[in-house]
Amino acid sequence: MSTKGNEPMSAEPVSTTEGVVPRTFAVLEALTRSPEPMRLSALTLRLGLQKSTVHRILAGLIGLDYVQQNAETGCYSATLKLWELGANVITEHPIKRAASGFLQELQRVTGETVSLVIRAGDDVLYLDKMISPRPIRFTTRIGSRVPAPLTAGGKAILAHAPDAQAVLERTAAGIGGKRRLDVAALTVELQEVRERGYAMASYQPGVVGFAAPIMARGPEAAAAISVSAPAERVDEKGRQEIIEHLLSTCASMAEQVGRL
Amino acid sequence: MSTKGNEPMSAEPVSTTEGVVPRTFAVLEALTRSPEPMRLSALTLRLGLQKSTVHRILAGLIGLDYVQQNAETGCYSATLKLWELGANVITEHPIKRAASGFLQELQRVTGETVSLVIRAGDDVLYLDKMISPRPIRFTTRIGSRVPAPLTAGGKAILAHAPDAQAVLERTAAGIGGKRRLDVAALTVELQEVRERGYAMASYQPGVVGFAAPIMARGPEAAAAISVSAPAERVDEKGRQEIIEHLLSTCASMAEQVGRL
DNA sequence: GCTATCGTTCCGTCATGTGGAACGTTGTTC
């Protein structure tokens, strides 16, 4: 289809010739994934669609108030209306609702950044986060995904998942060269996690994470809570304290969720 | 929750015969507005569309993973993927980013529920909230809208808005019988708010709210922070303390935002 | 058992989305 020789790794070929709706969401996904507003040409290139097609879709989205166009630069970005749409989904989420108070308290007693994650396929999804008042520069954001085996929260959940092995293998296969995944070692580690009740990881360099699962109703983990801190801030004593608070928080929360 | 679905005024006539995309979003909006999963018939009635049309749209959304169908009940609901889409919008929002730490601190020192709102048309939009650890039963949720003149946060913003009068009038006209809006009294009140720097309201019965604007860059309020508490918990002394903390928090935040 | 309601599928018609190409605008280079 392309008359031009080289298309960078742009695509996401939108596979077959699809209809408006899938393309509309592809546009929105592209827009929301980009940190800055995007130009039309960037979108067409990213999506592999015609200029006129993308333009028409954008015009429709602007009419619906889901997209706005910067008057000067002409760049497009998603509006808060899109956020409103999604926000109503999560406020109904039972885990998120139940966790809020516990996260707040755990953040207070540890002084570090705490997160709530659930499993989404082979990834973990960050449902909520309360950042440490002390300066840090984490980049994991609420609503983002990370392959489960890379994070403490993911390990805590996988340790109680029947298909953990498959997840490890799929993730190992899917991850590029620089970050190899040692499936055998992780299998052993998950066993340890299951025994001692919490997981550790260092997904981001210089940051250590501790996480424990929320074991409510059934043998699988409904979610996990994690505490993240700069490695140099956590000595052995601090580690002990964090884990203690983490485990008691998760136990309390599991009890409450179980009662619902 | 009792009468959650307003049957009589059901429509939202979708005006003219529109295309797929607007209707698709209408479906999503209806789904996310409803606290519980919806049946197909409820959706068709709510939207005034044909069964087959809604069904087709839902099938498309399910294929895109934005909607799921409960296997037993057959009811439809939006998935977390929709939330993910919107979540990325707000994490880029400068106000929300800047406010996070301040909200947390304000929640800590007051012990009450604090919220961050911005103006959206004639409404305020709840961007963030940190709930009080003590038991309360507020129902304003993140991502929801409320007519600005009804809330403390809205008054704080309107007090510095050039078109405040118009907002008051439109809102008074739009609001039904039970909750009348006294435009004249509110006009006077906005003047007071402007002078003393904070606003008060009792949008929900038994709950008092205090709010102050974030005056960063320019004469208009970029946002407002509010503190809400059960009326019986706030005596004169507590009121003073809350307002003091509130004003200093907003001033600090405005300074930081202005520097960005 | 029969009937009312709901969800799903089918299909002929026609509205609408489609992509190429032409046009207008901005900003960069020599």
Place this chain on the structure above:
DNA sequence: GAACAACGTTCCACATGACGGAACGATAGC
């Protein structure tokens, strides 16, 4: 200052895909 390039927008003939009525199946209620 002219020529060019990249980008955004508009236009149009064509056929794809959306539309809604109706028919079909499956439940639940009386």
